[in-house]
Amino acid sequence: MFGFLRKRRQAQLRAQPFPDTWAAELIRRAPYYARLPEEQRRALQGHMHVFLEEKRFEGCGGLAVTDTMRLVIAAYACVLNLGYGDDAACYPGLHSILVYPDAFQVNPREHEELGVVVEDADGFEGESWDVGAVILSWRDVQRDMQAFNGRNIVFHEFAHQIYHHGGLIWESRAAARQWADVFMRHYERHCVEVERRKPLLFDEYGAENPSEFFSIVTEAFFERPAAFLRHYPEFYEEMRRAYRQHPASYFRPEEFGGKV
C-alpha cells in the first residue's frame, strides 16, 4: 500500500510543470542536459521533480548548497532513471546528498565511522554507501561535466546506489540471468585487460570489484555510448535493456568536441 501511494505521489510530481528559470539554468550549467534532445529533457524534468522533493541536500566543509548545485546534481542523477518513466524507483535507499566544496576537504575518517567505504584516499571525489547518502565534491562534479571523456562522478555514485539498492528491473528471470552472465564475463575480461595494462574503453578502477565495474561502465554508457556500442555491442545491448535507454541513438558528444 505504501509503495502504491509513493508511486502515485511520484507520478503527480512528474506531471508538474518545470519552471523556465530551472530549464534555462540547466542549459547554462549542466552540459549533459544541454545536449539532450527535447524528449529526453522533458522526461528528465519529471524525474527531477521527484528527486528534488524526496532527497535532502546538505552542504559540508563550509559549503552553502545553492539552487544551481541542487538542479545540476539532480539532473545528472536522474539521467540514469530516464528510461523507466513512472516505473522509476528514484533511489529508494537514498535520503541525503552531502556536498563538499572540494575533494581534499572531505574527512574520510568522519564518514568511515558511519560505514563509508573510501573509494580513493588520495583523490577523494565522491562516494556512495549503504546508509542512504551520497557524498560529492562540487569541484569534481563541475570538472567532470565539461569533459565528456567517460568519467562522471555523479553517474558513478548514483550507479552505486542502483547496484546496491536494486534500481533496475528485467522483464523476466531469464533476462536477468542473461544480464548477469554478460556483465560478469565483461568484468572478468576487463580485469585481464587491466592486468595486461591494455584496457580499451573502461577506466582501470573498474577492476576493483563488480560494484565499481558497474559504476565505471555506467559512466561510459552515458558519456561515450557510440564507442561503447562499437567496442562491446553485446554488452551495450544488455546495458540498453537494463537501463531501458539507447543513448547511442540520441547522445552524440563528438558533435560538441567530446571523444567518440
Ligand SMILES: [Zn+2]
Ligand atoms: Zn565507486
